[in-house]
Amino acid sequence: MRSPREQIIIEARASGRYRCAKCSYSLAGVPADERGRVICPECGFAMRFVVEVRLARGDDEQIRTRDEALHRGDRMMIIVAVVVLGILGVLALLTVID
Ligand SMILES: [Zn+2]
16 A cells, blocks of 8 residues: 555646756656656656645634634623723713712
């Protein structure tokens, strides 16, 4: 069974878009050697495949939950601000009346 890395390389190579990093000669159909290197048939430049796998934003449910939590925090801040302003307003009115 192939490793995920090998499978990624096989699928990427099947797309046929690889060119020599030195002379831009097309590497379509050029086999990899026993060490996994690809040797450019035009100039002899040796290359190896580098596979980088990283996580990216993508779990919509998790993002929605986080956004809802943030919005709850915003609503709480607005309620606190309205209460504080109301108290200040009442105090200001009492000061004017006195
Ligand atoms: Zn080349």
